Amino acid sequence: GSKNENNAASSPSDSASPSASAASPSASPAAQEIKELKISFVPSKDPEQIITATEPLKDLLKNQLATEGYNVDKVSIDVGTTYEAVGEALSAGTTDIGLIPGGTYVLYDDGADVILTATRAGLSNDSEDPALWNKNKPTEPTEQQATYYRGLIIAGPSAKGQELGAKINNGEELTWDDLNSANWAVMSSSSSSGYIYPTLWLQEKYQKGISDLKNVFTSDSYGSSFARLAAGQADVLVVYADGRRDYVEKWNTDFGRTASIWDETNVIGVTDGIYNDTISVSKKSKLMTDEFKKALQDAFMAIAQTEEGKQVIAVYSHEGYQPAQSSDYDAERQAQEFLKSLKQ
Amino acid sequence: MYDKIFPPKKVTLPNGKVVLEKRTRTPLILLVLIVATILSVNFTEFSLKVLFTRINEFFVIIGEMAQPRWSYLPHLWKALVDTLQMSLLGSMLGAALALPVAVLSSSNVIRSKTVVAVFKVILSLLRSLPSLVTALIATYVFGLGPMAGVIAILLFTISYVGKLLYEQIENADMGPFEAMESLGMNRIQAFRHAIMPQVLPGYLSTSLFCFEGNVRYAAILGYVGAGGIGLLIKENLGWRDYSTVGMIVVVLVVTVYLIETVSEHFRKKLI
Amino acid sequence: MTNVEKQLFASPRNHRYILTVTVIVVALFVWSCLVVSFKDVNESSLKIAGNIMKGLIHPDMDLLFNVTKQSVLYLLLETIAIAFLGTIVGAVLSVPLAFLAASNIVPKPVSWLTRLLLIVIRTIPALVYGLMFIRVSGPSPFAGVLTIGITSVGMLAKLYVDAIEELDTKVLESMTSIGCSTFEKIRYGILPQLLSVFMSVTIYRFDMNMREASILGLVGAGGIGAPMIFAMNSYRWNEVGSILIGLVVLILIIEFVSNKLRARLVKG
Amino acid sequence: MIEFIGVEKTYANGTIALQNINLTIDQGEFVAVIGLSGAGKSTLIRCINRMHDITGGQLNVDEVDVAKLKGKQIRRFRRRIGMIFQSFNLVTRTTVMKNVLVSFVPDLPLWRRWTGIFTKAHKIKALEALDKVGILDKAFIRVDQLSGGQQQRVALARTLAQNPDIILADEPIASLDPVTSRMVMDDFKKINKEMNISVIMNIHHVEIALEYADRIIGIRKGEVVFDGPTNKVTKDILGEIYGGNFDEIQSSFEENSAHV
Amino acid sequence: MIEFIGVEKTYANGTIALQNINLTIDQGEFVAVIGLSGAGKSTLIRCINRMHDITGGQLNVDEVDVAKLKGKQIRRFRRRIGMIFQSFNLVTRTTVMKNVLVSFVPDLPLWRRWTGIFTKAHKIKALEALDKVGILDKAFIRVDQLSGGQQQRVALARTLAQNPDIILADEPIASLDPVTSRMVMDDFKKINKEMNISVIMNIHHVEIALEYADRIIGIRKGEVVFDGPTNKVTKDILGEIYGGNFDEIQSSFEENSAHV
Ligand SMILES: Nc1ncnc2c1ncn2[C@@H]1O[C@H](COP(=O)(O)OP(=O)(O)OP(=O)(O)O)[C@@H](O)[C@H]1O
Ligand SMILES: Nc1ncnc2c1ncn2[C@@H]1O[C@H](COP(=O)(O)OP(=O)(O)OP(=O)(O)O)[C@@H](O)[C@H]1O
Numbered sequence A: 001g002s003k004n005e006n007n008a009a010s011s012p013s014d015s016a017s018p019s020a021s022a023a024s025p026s027a028s029p030a031a032q033e034i035k036e037l038k039i040s041f042v043p044s045k046d047p048e049q050i051i052t053a054t055e056p057l058k059d060l061l062k063n064q065l066a067t068e069g070y071n072v073d074k075v076s077i078d079v080g081t082t083y084e085a086v087g088e089a090l091s092a093g094t095t096d097i098g099l100i101p102g103g104t105y106v107l108y109d110d111g112a113d114v115i116l117t118a119t120r121a122g123l124s125n126d127s128e129d130p131a132l133w134n135k136n137k138p139t140e141p142t143e144q145q146a147t148y149y150r151g152l153i154i155a156g157p158s159a160k161g162q163e164l165g166a167k168i169n170n171g172e173e174l175t176w177d178d179l180n181s182a183n184w185a186v187m188s189s190s191s192s193s194g195y196i197y198p199t200l201w202l203q204e205k206y207q208k209g210i211s212d213l214k215n216v217f218t219s220d221s222y223g224s225s226f227a228r229l230a231a232g233q234a235d236v237l238v239v240y241a242d243g244r245r246d247y248v249e250k251w252n253t254d255f256g257r258t259a260s261i262w263d264e265t266n267v268i269g270v271t272d273g274i275y276n277d278t279i280s281v282s283k284k285s286k287l288m289t290d291e292f293k294k295a296l297q298d299a300f301m302a303i304a305q306t307e308e309g310k311q312v313i314a315v316y317s318h319e320g321y322q323p324a325q326s327s328d329y330d331a332e333r334q335a336q337e338f339l340k341s342l343k344q
Numbered sequence B: 001m002y003d004k005i006f007p008p009k010k011v012t013l014p015n016g017k018v019v020l021e022k023r024t025r026t027p028l029i030l031l032v033l034i035v036a037t038i039l040s041v042n043f044t045e046f047s048l049k050v051l052f053t054r055i056n057e058f059f060v061i062i063g064e065m066a067q068p069r070w071s072y073l074p075h076l077w078k079a080l081v082d083t084l085q086m087s088l089l090g091s092m093l094g095a096a097l098a099l100p101v102a103v104l105s106s107s108n109v110i111r112s113k114t115v116v117a118v119f120k121v122i123l124s125l126l127r128s129l130p131s132l133v134t135a136l137i138a139t140y141v142f143g144l145g146p147m148a149g150v151i152a153i154l155l156f157t158i159s160y161v162g163k164l165l166y167e168q169i170e171n172a173d174m175g176p177f178e179a180m181e182s183l184g185m186n187r188i189q190a191f192r193h194a195i196m197p198q199v200l201p202g203y204l205s206t207s208l209f210c211f212e213g214n215v216r217y218a219a220i221l222g223y224v225g226a227g228g229i230g231l232l233i234k235e236n237l238g239w240r241d242y243s244t245v246g247m248i249v250v251v252l253v254v255t256v257y258l259i260e261t262v263s264e265h266f267r268k269k270l271i
Numbered sequence C: 001m002t003n004v005e006k007q008l009f010a011s012p013r014n015h016r017y018i019l020t021v022t023v024i025v026v027a028l029f030v031w032s033c034l035v036v037s038f039k040d041v042n043e044s045s046l047k048i049a050g051n052i053m054k055g056l057i058h059p060d061m062d063l064l065f066n067v068t069k070q071s072v073l074y075l076l077l078e079t080i081a082i083a084f085l086g087t088i089v090g091a092v093l094s095v096p097l098a099f100l101a102a103s104n105i106v107p108k109p110v111s112w113l114t115r116l117l118l119i120v121i122r123t124i125p126a127l128v129y130g131l132m133f134i135r136v137s138g139p140s141p142f143a144g145v146l147t148i149g150i151t152s153v154g155m156l157a158k159l160y161v162d163a164i165e166e167l168d169t170k171v172l173e174s175m176t177s178i179g180c181s182t183f184e185k186i187r188y189g190i191l192p193q194l195l196s197v198f199m200s201v202t203i204y205r206f207d208m209n210m211r212e213a214s215i216l217g218l219v220g221a222g223g224i225g226a227p228m229i230f231a232m233n234s235y236r237w238n239e240v241g242s243i244l245i246g247l248v249v250l251i252l253i254i255e256f257v258s259n260k261l262r263a264r265l266v267k268g
Numbered sequence D, E: 001m002i003e004f005i006g007v008e009k010t011y012a013n014g015t016i017a018l019q020n021i022n023l024t025i026d027q028g029e030f031v032a033v034i035g036l037s038g039a040g041k042s043t044l045i046r047c048i049n050r051m052h053d054i055t056g057g058q059l060n061v062d063e064v065d066v067a068k069l070k071g072k073q074i075r076r077f078r079r080r081i082g083m084i085f086q087s088f089n090l091v092t093r094t095t096v097m098k099n100v101l102v103s104f105v106p107d108l109p110l111w112r113r114w115t116g117i118f119t120k121a122h123k124i125k126a127l128e129a130l131d132k133v134g135i136l137d138k139a140f141i142r143v144d145q146l147s148g149g150q151q152q153r154v155a156l157a158r159t160l161a162q163n164p165d166i167i168l169a170d171e172p173i174a175s176l177d178p179v180t181s182r183m184v185m186d187d188f189k190k191i192n193k194e195m196n197i198s199v200i201m202n203i204h205h206v207e208i209a210l211e212y213a214d215r216i217i218g219i220r221k222g223e224v225v226f227d228g229p230t231n232k233v234t235k236d237i238l239g240e241i242y243g244g245n246f247d248e249i250q251s252s253f254e255e256n257s258a259h260v
């Protein structure tokens, strides 16, 4: 990493930010002092896991930043209850760094800058053909790094779900009526894999959106979607590509199914690639000089290389980070624009 | 206890009589309150300075909401109807069920102490169960949608109206009740004719108040998938579309205002 | 006898009014019954519900009693702190609003406007307040305090207004006869009357705020709510069970104490 | 005929409110019960219609041993005995008419009892009762819009509608002004004489008691200290009932309220 | 000395409550004002300390024309006149002591007025006042835990603490039972005699008025129809005050309540 203490000294020192202040009275070449660095995570995985797993990140980050010339007194980590909470906090500058999905970044890009994109293990399936996902099961992670993931449309064990799955596996095309007659469990409309990309998929194939489906309900969480799929309340759900891997056990215990999730569910649609999670920083935070952003980029990339670091970011299935810029998310922007236009 | 630690002060009158003035508890209460406040302030990182320097941020979202997106109005009716239906049904059934439960919890009508205690505990337990939890469980049984909201609202209404109602019953003037008994009625009949007329206005007005609250509460129940207008709020918050949220709030405010006006009308009629 | 019969015929006939109201109520009821649906009730949904119940009654005792920052006890303490401070914030905000809304104190238009404002304040969902305050204070218990504070305003102000409108003004008359000025009448005639009612209402609201702590979870504002919602979302009902046990026991204790306190305040 | 034979009443908390009461009251008598506050006047009256259970002795009303009555029998028995209270005990939030109609409730079929819909015959009876006490014109007015005296008359009408043989009145004029008091007392007298209904009344106003009642019963500390026709009441007897001269009344009052 | 010279009082709604009142009441007198409900008794009393403004004539208290007083002067003037109400008008939610201390409030320096902290001297004065009416032991009890009679005595103590020259009492015993009534009346009498405080009292209980007062003023329809020493009051005079014989009282009572 590059060391630019001399330049960095000027801006953070007169910081009036309540959450953090860098007190370095003279522009000495010594390390920059940062009182507190706040990092917020979105609850896309089980927040409890996130909190315990990310605990070591505090020290890792302190140490890395120290080598970049920043002395951080305290790193605090919290998991927002909703994506919006993290987004608003970033846009108002009450948190400094947010690990947020691309979609959320795009929504709040008036107050947030993306600095990194996560890479993650590609899955053993990456085909756009749903039938191949059903042949080649279960889905496993691979060594390859990917900067995107896909959303899946999955049919469940109900009669209707089985009927749809069979059609796909026989190589038949699903008609709009097939889909329209099923019960769908989707996520709220700002969720990428749980709403936006499936909508784009429907749009592409049938020129219709999720809102045109007759029987759609919005689920509060993926877990609840799977529970309802198992119960037969839903015939079809939409989820991120490795979603089923997270509920393999629960499927048989809590949801009370006997056969395995891989046997009872079938992929009936695969969306386009969705850009991975970002590490974004708040534009309002007084800490965020260009130099500090650079230092953060370097620090996170370096941490992702260490053994300890790998374990930490594994909660989000991240395996590494690449520098990113706003324009990388133009596709997402267009998708959102499109969805918003549908909403009118 | 307190009086032992701080013995009462003696006041002697010129004519020799002595009065004991108990030390007031005000300083102790103040002390407890101040300590509790300081502890809580530390615990919650409360800071007036932050509040005053950053309060402008509070109005960012308000500012956007203050420009409601009127074009969204037509999309709202269905959800509003759902919300009204589920709050209405939950409130009506809940209020109806609350009546017998409240009677059974009133120590002045029911002689058996056990019955009264059991029903009071049931009401307390019901009240302390968060509606979010009951609503979510209900969604698993009844599926996502307003039906689950109805159940959650029903349970909440029973507990809320039930509690206020039994308090009213216990505070009712027992004179007429006694008179009814002297006329040869049994306790239930005496309740019907002596206490019902006294608590009826209060009962109806708490029920209406609860209904109004439930309409607002339905906005939150949408979060666990209980349908209605809450779902739209959640969606639009997700889209960061505060002007639409503002529109939804406007519609809710108008609805709540209408309900309040109507209930005020009936309250006046009754009292 | 004719007199008696005359009176009988003179009896006010509001049958039509009662009939209309009944018809409207029944119609509303039938209409609202349209939301009833049992289509999703089947064996497996009942089984899931059963599993939930099983989880709830086999609470995670470890979570309940350990002493880390994740434990139920710690989170409950945080919840109490949030609810307590939030109630105070709410009370401070409510007092001026209540006086402005009391029709026996300020002119009609002022009280009407204030009442409208109060409706708006209590209609905006807690979730939205949560987001607003996260912009002020970041995702922290502080935001929870502010959210609880503002959501308490609706009810507190309403009950305060009731107390103000019920003031016993006869006392003021006797103070006039002693020769007291307006200020003295407020200080010695009104304040003592209001103080205990206000405190009693405030304690009641504190009790309710504890119950609403679960909603706070939705807005990321600290306390026990968020872990409970997380646990619900990821289907760990035994954790929900242990959290609920803690919460319910605490609420019952608080209710008991607050009932005692309120009774003493009001009855003396 | 009401017979007290060695009646005793001890409250659950140990207060001995009545002891060794022996009285016979014939049908149609107008009896005033006087005595200090806490002497046991209310208790005496309330034992007659079993609002309180006696704890010793025997109490017969028309040869029926009141203590032996059970459940429904008590209720049927009470229908024959009207009761008037100091605080009227009306349901203030409804009309005068409804308050009077209530006295028919125990005779109604179940659905009428719950819905509160009364027959025309009952309505006429209620109006007649109101007519008797002279407030027919107020029939459809809410009780809380009436003056105290009018309210007491509603209570009287409610009792009359019950068609009782005996009326028990517990300080019926205590909260009325002197003019209204007299009107109500006149009503009692009229009812007593014209309809031959026994009236047993607790009353604090000695002058009024002496003016209206046929017979005075003086109670002191739970015992009958005087029982005789009104014209036999002398200053001394009053002194005995109320405990000597006024200073003593005062102290005995305080002693009494202290032992409560 | 209180002088009414042709005093008139017409309420804003046109009701003529008092007309052509001419009275002189000397310091130390015990005057009872009697009359029907609505006759104007309360109005008469309330004009004396300017709770109501008179609309005609002149009212002097100790040679001061009451109508001419303004703002602060009125308040200072009222401090000399104690007033007792039928419904006691106490702050029920605080202690007896605080209720009595209120009477010193207008004399306090500003900071004490705000904080409600009283000097020891004032506290002792308040306790002495309580002692005079015999409820010293209740000093630190909340008012709502007292009986009606005790509450009235608190009101009396509050007035005494004010150290007034005149006490106006508007039906002070109307809500008390007869024994307590007499105790309160005794208190009034004692205060009147021992401290030479004038007492002007509205009262419904004619017998009690006759027993305690030195002088009776009878009011009817806003006019003084009798004014003289108690021993000059006859049945006929009472009849005139209350409107003839009893039947007439009844009808006039109703006529009166009708015109109210
Ligand atoms: N329910 C009760 N439980 C216990 N003691 C009671 C009860 N009711 C009355 N007493 C006591 O019994 C005694 C007689 O009371 P009672 O009410 O008969 O008196 P009273 O003559 O009617 O007095 P008052 O004139 O004040 O109405 C009193 O000492 C009273 O305190
Ligand atoms: N504030 C008021 N405005 C208008 N009229 C009033 C007012 N107060 C009293 N009156 C009327 O003035 C008349 C005299 O009333 P006042 O209260 O002096 O009667 P009173 O003799 O005290 O009667 P009571 O024995 O019922 O207290 C009545 O007709 C009454 O209706």
Ligand SMILES: [Mg+2]
Residues within 6 Å of the ligand: D041, D042, D043, D170
């Ligand atoms: Mg009694």
Ligand SMILES: [Mg+2]
Residues within 6 Å of the ligand: E041, E042, E043, E170
């Ligand atoms: Mg008066």
